[in-house]
Amino acid sequence: MLVLSRKKGESIWIGDDIEIIISEVKGDQVKIGIRAPKHIDIVRGELRHAISQSNTEAVIKNLDILKNKLK
Template identity: 50%
Template structure:
């Protein structure tokens, strides 16, 4: 993991298309501004993990459905 120190107003560039800017720091909270192409999905980590969990659950449901359909005459 790369760890960088930035001050309010400073930014980090990821590749050619993604910029993460420190908007403000207040107590133990940091506000980030993210500039990225519209095709790049950006989520908070806990939301991303929930989406992955839901997708996995939905995919398992589809394979269960296929197994049931195989047994239908």
């Protein structure tokens, strides 16, 4: 993991296509802007975790249904 210090208005580039801009720092909250190509999905970490957990639960449920049908 790369850890960088940035101030309001400064940015970080990922490759040639993605720019992360620090737009505001207020207490322990940092607001960022992200410029990226439209084909790049940008998802908050907590949402990605929730989706992954929901998908796992759905797979387990479907496996249980399949097991019951095979009995």
